[in-house]
Amino acid sequence: MIWSDGHLLKPEEPALSAVDHGITVGDGVFETCAVYGGQAFALSRHLRRLARSAAGIGLVAPEEQLVRDAVAQVLAAAPDSGRLRITVTGGPAPLGSMRGDGPLSLLVAAGPASPSSVxxxxxxxxxxxxxxxxxxxxxxxxxxxxxxxxxxxxxxxxxxxxxxxxxxxxxxxxxxxxxxxxxxxxxxxxxxxxxxxxxxxxxxxxxxxxxxxxxxxxxxxxxxxxxxxxxxxxxxxxxxxxxxxxxxxxxxxxxxxxxxxxxxxxxxxxxxxxxxxxxxxxxxxxxxxxxx
Incomplete structure (x- = not known):
């Protein structure tokens, strides 16, 4: 289950522009949380690190409440997930290293996880x-x-x-x-x-x-x-x-x-x-x- 721009999407549905800077040059940051009982573990710590990583590459992280709302929507739709990923990218930009001047892209996705004990x-x-x-x-x-x-x-x-x-x-x-x-x-x-x-x-x-x-x-x-x-x-x-x-x-x-x-x-x-x-x-x- 994927959240993008306020909408819940399935994996086969488009979520980003082909010229999104996260796709063309890997310009973005992300966090992965384990999910237990439909809740993201240590979400607050992960969101703080997301903001630090974004600042470290010159991006401004989305408002925390927006991310939390997106997380809640995704996990409500996919409560049996084992993994949650939050991704922020530079958004649509020219085909090169220069960033665009539009809004950043925010994606939240949840899916299965099969951790091993060793x-x-x-x-x-x-x-x-x-x-x-x-x-x-x-x-x-x-x-x-x-x-x-x-x-x-x-x-x-x-x-x-x-x-x-x-x-x-x-x-x-x-x-x-x-x-x-x-x-x-x-x-x-x-x-x-x-x-x-x-x-x-x-x-x-x-x-x-x-x-x-x-x-x-x-x-x-x-x-x-x-x-x-x-x-x-x-x-x-x-x-x-x-x-x-x-x-x-x-x-x-x-x-x-x-x-x-x-x-x-x-x-x-x-x-x-x-x-x-x-x-x-x-x-x-x-x-x-x-x-x-």
Whole structure:
């Protein structure tokens, strides 16, 4: 079910102009929320981030109440949905990078979701540019994420993990990363170029409230090579050296929530106790409040 310009549409019905800047050059921002019982989870936080992303690329987000009304209409028409997406684009514009002077486009769509309780990750050969003009923003310019996901999928994964340009662990194509190491659960610093994920944000807040040792890592604390230690901890070897430290991973995102990584580059790996505790904590807390 799709909302566009005040109307509810089916997927086969037209919703945007062929010269919409979101189509021609990917000029737009978006948010994805999980839907539970016909309600969008953490909608207020997602709308705040939508406004930050829009400002980051020079757009003005639509009035919040307009978006909330559109969300309500879509979910009333499709209450069994599992996923909600809100998209704002630059609207109709010339065929080039220059924006037009007309109104922005707003789309709200809802559909099914089939989240898994575990994740299978693959390391990607490409990097995230932490100095990009859109670093840390949730934009519709998503081609590199699509390519990365396809690479991971072809190798049996459901997510691809990236370093940044200086070799720090950054993020997945559609998720944040948590690393269990040394009795703590660490997630890469935002200065690595990763997205400030809503699930990441909530996980850190709830962990702090409940005494789970989780924190944002220092910017240079988690090199991409830390992933070698995940496979070493599972009994693999690198250069004839076997692993002894218990290092494991979880991925965090709006649909997967907090999901332990059980395979890395095709090798089975075991989630650690903090990863499992984080998954349980997040599942319990999200059931308590729909808009934390």
């Amino acid at each position: 994740s299978r990750a693959v390391r990607l050969p490409w990097v995230r540019n932490e100095r990009s003009a859109v670093a840390g923003l949730k934009t519709t310019s998503y081609a590199e994420n699509v390519v990365g996901y396809a690479y991971a999928s072809e190798r049996g994964g459901d997510e691809g993990l990236m370093a940044n340009t200086v070799g720090a662990l950054c993020e997945g194509t559609a998720s944040n990363v948590f690393v269990e190491i040394g009795g703590e659960l660490l997630t890469p610093h935002l200065d690595t170029g990763c997205l400030a994920g809503i699930t990441r944000e909530l996980m850190l807040e709830w962990a702090r409230e409940e005494g789970l040792p989780a924190r944002e890592a220092r910017v240079d604390e988690l090199p991409f090579g830390i992933l070698d230690e995940v496979t070493l901890a599972a009994g693999g070897t690198i250069g004839g050296v076997s692993g002894e430290r218990g290092v494991s991973l979880a991925l965090a995102g709006s649909i997967r929530n907090v999901a332990p990584v059980v395979s890395l580059d095709g090798q089975d790996v075991a989630p650690g106790p903090l990863v499992l505790a984080a998954q349980g904590l997040f599942g319990r807390r999200l059931a308590e409040q729909v808009d934390p």
